[in-house]
Amino acid sequence: MIRVLLMLLVCFTFTYGQAQIIPAAPKGCGHDHYVHALEHHYPGFKDRVDQVLQDIKKRPQLAKDLEIYRIPVVVHIVYKDESQNIPEEQIKDVIDVLNEDFRRKNADADLIREEFMDVVGDPFIEFELAGVERVQTEVTFELDLLGGSLPDNVKQSAEGGSDAWDTQKYLNMWVCNIEGGSLLGYAYPPADLEHWPDGANAPSPELDGVVIHQEVFRRTGTHTASGLLGLDEVTIPVRGRTITHEVGHYLGLRHIWGDGLLSIIGIPDCNADDGVEDTPQQGSSSQFACDPEQNSCGSGEGDKHDMFENFMDYAREDCLNSFTKGQIAIMRSVLENERSGLIDQVSNTIAIEDNQDFQVYPNPAKGQLFIESSLKDNTSYQVRLVDTQGRMVHAPALGRPADRQTININGLPAGLYGLVILQGDKQYFQKVVIR
């Protein structure tokens, strides 16, 4: 689904429910009798207990129960001139934004309005940078508004773009200058999800992934989109949330307003639904605003406002801060089923000692560890150092076969470690002793 400053998409929607579980207050088993007795001795006790229980119910989901799913990400920087060749620090910063938003560690998470506090949660999904591809090109990437075609040429080297790494195992993210003024990014959901129309998935596996306009591939700043179809220029704050939003689509989420037909021409379409039970009934997007009064499908008592805090709304990026538990259930289900290759362990590991692709020295090592490669292919690789429990003890480092990679091991306790190198769909391993 694409993220544009104008809504241009025609989608069909289905109603699809997700169960919501709210922890029950401890009742029964003599509880009422016990409280009654305490109330007799300490007047006001019952009110206080009820208040505490109410407060607990309002809290976001507690950080427990869910296994962390970790997704390896390959970022393709497809650029025309050096000013568009985004530096590695900025790429890592964007991965950090994803890790904050998909772990509810974003600093603005507590701005969620009280009416939504009981439905938002921590998805327990994390991301790590597995590789960076840089391709310089002369080709233009543009959304064809009239023809309706997306700039998937960015995903093909034969078309001036960069070829995907195995899309079953990596989340591929292409970053380029999308011309035409309005398209900030787009992503395909997996095939055959009940709450998506047929054919919304990628046209072929090697085109699966996320595309982001280079202007919004960052944590801070503003972006001005040129006037389109006679409209005025629009300036929006950038907080890296286009990426969060597109990864939400990639993991199966629809727009919170359900993409109803009428919403395309600006009329709230309250029959459309996003397939998520705990998001409010919302008939149109928040139009890159954050209006606390907007309630596009108001229906009396208990009805909630439009949820401009939801990452799957089109609200200002500095108002987006939450996924709901129903949305989280969909994303985790997609990772357990349609996109399970992203979180499966790599099974065939190559021993570095038995192979000429990489040399790791010295071993035993002290202070620094060096990695060199004899690979002809200059595709970047990722290095991880793990302890005997498999825990990473060093932030993942990126290297290229043409360069010698240095890992600083100062400060690590002496002992046995494992060095893991990931390149493409290959995984290399060597035991390393640190003195």
Ligand SMILES: [Zn+2]
């Ligand atoms: Zn979208």
